[in-house]
Amino acid sequence: MFPRRFASLYFPNLLTDWLVRRDPALAEKPFAICRTARGRRFVFAPGRCALESGVLPGMSVADARALEPELELFAYEEDRADKLLASMADWSIRYTPLVSLSPPDGLVFDITGCAHLLGGEWPMLQDIRARFGRFGYDIRVAMADTPGAAWAFSRYGRRGDAIIPPGGQKDAIGPLPAAALRLDEDVVLRLNRLGLKSIRQLIGLPRASLTRRFGRELCRRLDQALGEAGESLLFHRPEEPYMERLPCLEPVIHRAGIDVALQDLARRLCQRLSREKRGLRRACLAVHRVDGRSQSVEIGTGRPTRSEAHILRLFSEKLGQIAPGFGIELFVLTAPHTEEMTAEQDGFLESGHGGKDTLPELADRLATRLGRSNVYRLLPRESHIPERAVRRTSSFDDTACCAPWPANPRPLHLLRRPEPIEATAPVPDYPPMLFRHKGALHRVRRADGPERIEPEWWRFRGPARDYFRVEDESGQRYWVYRSGAYRPGESANWFLHGYFS
Amino acid sequence: MSQGISSSGTADLNALRHRIRRLEGFRSEAGGGIPSGIEALDACLPGGAVPTGAIHEFLGERPEDAAAASGFFCALLSRFEKKGKGSLVWITRGRGIYAPGLLAYGICPDDVLFVRAGSDREALWAFEESLRCSSLAAVVCEAGDADLTATRRLQLAAGKSGVTGFFLCHAPRNATASQTRWRIRPAESLSPDGVPGPGDPCWRVELLRARGGRSGEWRVVWRNGRLSAIVPVQTGIRGPQVLTPRSAFVPELAMAG
Numbered sequence: 022m023f024p025r026r027f028a029s030l031y032f033p034n035l036l037t038d039w040l041v042r043r044d045p046a047l048a049e050k051p052f053a054i055c056r057t058a059r060g061r062r063f064v065f066a067p068g069r070c071a072l073e074s075g076v077l078p079g080m081s082v083a084d085a086r087a088l089e090p091e092l093e094l095f096a097y098e099e100d101r102a103d104k105l106l107a108s109m110a111d112w113s114i115r116y117t118p119l120v121s122l123s124p125p126d127g128l129v130f131d132i133t134g135c136a137h138l139l140g141g142e143w144p145m146l147q148d149i150r151a152r153f154g155r156f157g158y159d160i161r162v163a164m165a166d167t168p169g170a171a172w173a174f175s176r177y178g179r180r181g182d183a184i185i186p187p188g189g190q191k192d193a194i195g196p197l198p199a200a201a202l203r204l205d206e207d208v209v210l211r212l213n214r215l216g217l218k219s220i221r222q223l224i225g226l227p228r229a230s231l232t233r234r235f236g237r238e239l240c241r242r243l244d245q246a247l248g249e250a251g252e253s254l255l256f257h258r259p260e261e262p263y264m265e266r267l268p269c270l271e272p273v274i275h276r277a278g279i280d281v282a283l284q285d286l287a288r289r290l291c292q293r294l295s296r297e298k299r300g301l302r303r304a305c306l307a308v309h310r311v312d313g314r315s316q317s318v319e320i321g322t323g324r325p326t327r328s329e330a331h332i333l334r335l336f337s338e339k340l341g342q343i344a345p346g347f348g349i350e351l352f353v354l355t356a357p358h359t360e361e362m363t364a365e366q367d368g369f370l371e372s373g374h375g376g377k378d379t380l381p382e383l384a385d386r387l388a389t390r391l392g393r394s395n396v397y398r399l400l401p402r403e404s405h406i407p408e409r410a411v412r413r414t415s416s417f418d419d420t421a422c423c424a425p426w427p428a429n430p431r432p433l434h435l436l437r438r439p440e441p442i443e444a445t446a447p448v449p450d451y452p453p454m455l456f457r458h459k460g461a462l463h464r465v466r467r468a469d470g471p472e473r474i475e476p477e478w479w480r481f482r483g484p485a486r487d488y489f490r491v492e493d494e495s496g497q498r499y500w501v502y503r504s505g506a507y508r509p510g511e512s513a514n515w516f517l518h519g520y521f522s
Numbered sequence: 523m524s525q526g527i528s529s530s531g532t533a534d535l536n537a538l539r540h541r542i543r544r545l546e547g548f549r550s551e552a553g554g555g556i557p558s559g560i561e562a563l564d565a566c567l568p569g570g571a572v573p574t575g576a577i578h579e580f581l582g583e584r585p586e587d588a589a590a591a592s593g594f595f596c597a598l599l600s601r602f603e604k605k606g607k608g609s610l611v612w613i614t615r616g617r618g619i620y621a622p623g624l625l626a627y628g629i630c631p632d633d634v635l636f637v638r639a640g641s642d643r644e645a646l647w648a649f650e651e652s653l654r655c656s657s658l659a660a661v662v663c664e665a666g667d668a669d670l671t672a673t674r675r676l677q678l679a680a681g682k683s684g685v686t687g688f689f690l691c692h693a694p695r696n697a698t699a700s701q702t703r704w705r706i707r708p709a710e711s712l713s714p715d716g717v718p719g720p721g722d723p724c725w726r727v728e729l730l731r732a733r734g735g736r737s738g739e740w741r742v743v744w745r746n747g748r749l750s751a752i753v754p755v756q757t758g759i760r761g762p763q764v765l766t767p768r769s770a771f772v773p774e775l776a777m778a779g
Contacts, residue, residue, distance in 0.1 A: 380609055380635060383655040387637055387648050395638040399621040399631050411621050413636075426631070427622050433596070434589045435620035467711065469719030492720040496710040497586040519620060520585050522593020522708075522723050 024187045026142070028116075028130040029171035030149065031161045035126045037068045039105055040095060042157040052093040055082050065097050102126065110257040116149065121168075121254040127175065129168050129254060142184050165190050168254060169246030173201035173220075191247055195221035202242040208235055220246075263301065263356035265289045272311050272348020279308075279343060279352075283336055284329075286354035291327045300325025300362030304332060308343055309351040316343055321393060322385045323417055325362040331382050338389045381417050388415070401426045405474050407435060407518065429472055430490065432500045432519030439516035442501065449507030452489040456501065458517050463493035471503075490521060498522070543568060543734055555686075556601050559749045560742060563727065567702070568734030572598055575684040576701035577677050581694050581730075588664070588690060590725050591706040592619065595662070595688045596627035597744045602659045602686065611652040613637040613663040615645050615692075628747055642666045649687065650676055656683040664690040673698040703731040712743050712752070724752065 032038065036054055041047045051071040053064045062082040064071075071092060076085045086092055102125050110120040110128060116139075119131035132145065139145040146162050153160045163174030163183045170190035174183045177197045185193045194201065197220050199212045212235070217223055223231070223243060232240050244250035265286045273279060283306060294300060302325055307317040318339040326332065343349075388396040397413040403424040404410050410427055444453035452468035470489030476482065484505030492498045498521035504514040555571040557564050564570045572578070580595060582588030599610065612619060612634050621631035637652075639645035642665045649663040653676060668676070668689065677699050680687045689700060705728040713721025722745040729737050741752040 379657055380611075380655070383611070383652060383658075384635055386651060391637065391639060391644060391648065395640075397636050397638075398634070399636060401622075407620075407622075411631075420632070426625055430626060431622035432589070432620055433592050433623035433626075434585065435618060435623075437618060467713075467718065467720045490720050492711055496708040496724065498589075498708060498711065498720055498723070519623075520589035521720070522589045522596070522623070522626075522725075 024166055025131065025133045026136065026164060026166060026187070027168045027171045028132050028146070028149070028162060028164045029123070029168065029175040030128040030130070030153070031163075031172075031175040032126045032153075032158050033161065034066065034069075034159045035102055035105060036097075037066050038158045039101075041068070047093075050093055051076070051089045051091055052095065053085060054097050055094045056097040107257060111259045114259060116145065119254075119256045121256050123172065127172070129172065131254065131256070132164065146184065165193070167246055167248045168252055169203065169242065170194050170248070172203060173197050173246060177201040191224070194246055195219065195224065199223065202239070202246055204239060204242060208239060211235065263290060263293065263359055265293075265354045267352040267354075269350050269352070272345075272350050274345045274348045276340065279340055279345070279349070280333075280337075282349075282352045283340070283354070284333060286352060287329045287332045287336075290354055290356060291329045291332070294327040294356070294359065294362075298362060299359045300327045301332075301356040301359045303358040304336075304354065304356050306336060307353045307355070308345075308349045309353070310346050311348045311350050312346060314346065318342055320385075320389055322381075323388070323415060324381050325360040326382075326385075327362065328382075331385070334382075335385055335389050338386070384415075384417070400424075404477065406477065407431070407474070408437075409477075430521070432498075433522045435500075435519040436517065439502070439518045442515045442517045444501065444503075444513075444515035446503075446513070449513070450487075452491055453501065453515060456491075456515060456517075463491075463497070463499070465491045466494050467492040474502075488518070556598075558598060559601065560740065560751045562751055563729070563738070563740055563742070566729055566736045566738045567732055572686075573701055574602075574686045575681050577673060577680055577687040577689055577699075579673075579689045579691055579694075579698055579700035579703045581703070581705045582690050582692060583694070586708055587706065588692065590708040590723075591690055591704070593627070593723055593744065594704075594706045594725050594727060594742070595690075596624060596629060597749050599660055599662075599688070600628040600747070609633045609635065609657075610659055611635045611637060611648075611655075611661045613639055613645050613648050613652070613661070613665075615639050615642065615665050619664075627744070639665070642668070646672050646676070649689070650679050653679040653685050653687050654683055656685060658685050660686040660688060662688045662690065664692065666693045667691060667695050668698060669696045670699055673700050677701065701733050702729065702735070704729055709741055712745070714745075 040052065040054070047068065049070065051068060051074060053067040053071050053076055055062050056065040064076055064078055064080045064082060064085050066078060067076040067085070071085070071089055074089045076089055076092065082094065103122070106122045106124060106128060110122055113120045113128060113130065117130045117132050117135045121129045121131070123129050132142070136142045136145045139148055142164050146164060149162055150160055161175045163171045163178055163185070165171040165174060165185040166187055167190060170185055170193065173194050174185060177200070198218060199220060200209045202220065228240055241250060245252045267282050267286055269282070273282060290301070301322065303319065303321045305317055305319045307315055309315045318336065320332070320335040320339065322335070384396050393415055397415050398417070398419070399411045400414055400419065401424040402410055402412040440458065442456045442458045444456035446453045450471070452470055453465055455462060455464045457463070468489050468491040471487035473485055473487050475485045486502040486504055488500060488502040490498065491501055499517055500519035500521060501515060501517050504516060507513055555569060555573040557571040567573065578595070580591035582591040610629070610633060614636065619636070621634070624631050624634070637648050639648055645663055645665040646668055649661060652658060652661040668691065676687060676689070707726040707728070709724040709726045711721040711724050713719065722743050724741060724743045726739065727742045728739045731737060742749055743752050
């Protein structure tokens with residue numbers, strides 16, 4: 022039987038390397054990732070420049086700033102490292118199908134039977150190193166018979182990279198410190214106090230007394246590193262994309278054929294979605310023609326859905342755009358955006374209630390043709406400026422949380438842009454006596470106001486507006502305002518802003 | 523004998539009316555509609571109420587008239603909403619409805635789905651699609667114009683689903699197949715007890731055409747969350763008699779005092 026082989030990858034500066042990769046300008050600047058614990062902010066991971074000027078992990082932010090006044094700080098994100106490792110694991114499928122995450126900053130590959138594909142273990146190691154290096158990550162790689170030994174060497178090995186030959190782990194890890202056994206900090210501390218600094222010293226000691234003093238964990242880890250006890254790794258499973266393919270033996274050239282193909286694909290996709298309790302928000306149908314061209318149409322929904330009928334209906338709007346040409350030989354339906362969806366939502370969205378169509382489904386259909394930005398709900402926004410007091414949302418789950426609707430009377434029709442009018446007011450602060458709008462003269466019979474609305478100083482500076490509700494002699498009701506306070510010698514600017522019903 | 527005619531005669535008459543209405547293409551099972559709250563106005567409408575599952579057309583060439591028409595059908599809609607049937611779709615074209623203005627009519631803007639159409643064609647398509655969605659209470663569409671064929675399609679869609687459509691027409695040119703046609707003009711508002719400033723909104727409501735009904739004109743006020751007719755003070759006529767033929771109606775004169 023083949024001996025199993027493992028590779029351990031260690032990224033000493035995972036998070037800082039990632040920041041530099043995201044923003045290359047950071048490479049030349051001192052920066053650090055900081056964390057807060059017990060009300061104290063401390064440096065979690067300094068960048069390369071910061072490290073050179075003496076900023077060390079665990080230092081308080083104030084001390085670090087004293088050393089390096091230019092220090093740029095980034096907040097530590099709890100799940101960033103895990104996300105990064107997961108995406109690296111997805112990428113690492115090129116080396117082996119069995120990739121395991123070893124948080125907080127490493128990966129373990131099961132490379133049994135994989136290394137020869139790249140010409141052996143050493144070329145494979147070089148390749149891993151070179152490719153991750155090109156992404157900008159510091160990396161140390163070690164290969165051994167056991168995950169434990171590979172892990173120990175990648176982190177504590179003398180040289181950066183190492184390949185421990187089959188069966189050689191006992192000699193190899195002997196000189197390494199006890200911490201290389203993946204132990205708890207306090208166990209390592211106690212071992213050090215007793216002078217047990219290297220693994221070699223531990224190997225020689227009787228197991229029973231070791232277990233009594235340090236717990237079972239120490240012996241288990243030791244056995245795992247030496248290959249005397251098995252270790253089960255939890256391998257990362259890459260997310261399977263929501264994609265259904267339908268190759269056609271005979272090229273499809275008719276709409277009826279396209280409909281049938283789409284039905285088939287949608288049924289398969291919806292079955293998978295309902296198995297995994299998810300719903301799609303976006304779906305894309307790509308058709309590949311015999312002449313090598315491909316076209317695609319896309320739909321979106323306001324709420325996650327897995328209703329086959331609904332998806333088909335949304336697509337039927339768009340299928341007209343597909344030109345089959347000499348025939349379509351492959352249909353691919355993908356759902357690039359899916360969300361979790363509970364069973365209740367399913368029932369709510371299903372158009373099964375006696376053939377009744379629900380409002381979200383209608384909104385999706387309208388949005389497919391008119392564009393998602395043209396189908397919306399209006400919710401209040403915390404602003405007194407009339408044109409800003411309303412915000413649009415295309416989601417049905419969005420609710421007005423904090424802002425109330427304005428309490429003062431508001432017109433039913435608001436002009437998108439206020440129109441200037443010529444108005445005459447008897448006294449500066451009074452409502453207008455008469456005004457002229459688009460050549461028509463309106464004599465004001467009744468008026469109410471002013472309602473003063475100040476501009477939002479944090480957005481722009483401008484004059485305040487004094488709004489009046491006015492009614493002319495034929496009963497037409499307007500919302501007009503005077504822009505700015507009255508100044509002697511200057512004519513006031515009046516605007517028409519809306520029509521009351 | 524006369525008694526026999528009156529009891530069975532009314533039943534016959536009703537059955538006959540029902541049949542005629544069916545022939546005219548009304549959904550008989552819709553059961554009429556929702557009364558507007560104005561007796562005189564309801565008396566002119568078929569079935570004594572604003573029919574549901576039908577298209578009501580409002581003319582609003584000028585922005586002032588459009589706002590008045592919006593106000594009037596919002597007042598009607600508030601009665602629809604009270605029935606708790608569901609939400610509202612509002613299709614606009616250019617002239618934007620201002621959501622906070624709906625609050626005055628007891629309509630919560632959160633329950634309204636707004637649709638902005640780029641052309642009349644799109645607006646009418648969205649109108650028809652929405653009318654087919656039977657879980658809605660009503661659909662409002664503002665568009666430039668619609669022809670006979672388009673409105674007939676709308677009328678059929680509304681009749682089938684029972685959703686009421688309000689069509690605000692900015693530039694009416696064509697004859698349409700809508701069930702009723704109205705023109706609403708703003709009228710001098712009424713303030714209670716002579717409080718200065720614009721009071722409760724009033725309109726001159728003109729029912730130009732109603733299939734299976736009569737036309738008429740009234741002055742209507744929206745006060746305390748309900749519609750009511752304004753009784754012309756000087757004529758002294760009260761109650762349902764306010765219904766006056768269009769020629770004999772003198773609203774401006776009546777309100778002058």
